[in-house]
Amino acid sequence: MPVRRIKPMTACFQWLDQIAGAKDQWAVEHNKSTNDIPTWEDMKQYFRDTPTCPAGGTYSINAVNEAPTCSLQNATNGAHILRH
Ligand SMILES: [Zn+2]
Numbered sequence: 027m028p029v030r031r032i033k034p035m036t037a038c039f040q041w042l043d044q045i046a047g048a049k050d051q052w053a054v055e056h057n058k059s060t061n062d063i064p065t066w067e068d069m070k071q072y073f074r075d076t077p078t079c080p081a082g083g084t085y086s087i088n089a090v091n092e093a094p095t096c097s098l099q100n101a102t103n104g105a106h107i108l109r110h
Contacts, residue, residue, distance in 0.1 A: 037080065037105060038079045038080060038081065038083065038096050038098070038105050038106045039104075039105055039106065039107060039108060039109050041077040041078070041079065041085070041096075042085070042093070042094050042095070042096060042106075042107070042108040043108060043109070044072075044073070044077065045069065045077055045085060045087060045094040046093060046094055046108060047072075048064075048069050048072035048073065049064055049069070049087065049090050049094065050090070051072060052064050052068055052069065052072070052090075053090045056068075058090060059090070060089065060090045060091035061089050061090070061091065062089065062090055063087060063088065063089045063090070064087055064090070065087070066087070069087060079096050079097075079098060079106065081098055081105075081106070082098075083096040083097040083098035083099075083106055084096070084097040085097075093108045094108065095107075095108075
């Protein structure tokens, strides 16, 4: 059963923010270290819809202590980079 459902949003950086949040939650709930890397299977309980880059990029979840990335992160407008 999902503990928390994250409302889907449109922009890529918003998805990255939600992936980052889901990773933190996953790490706490499953007693993982910051070096652990969750799979999409691990992540899917936190999302009603699969995170999808609106421009067609591919997401890398990365380790808990790293920011998730989009394959389009070098795009000039910065829309595919996690903002803090
Ligand atoms: Zn993207």
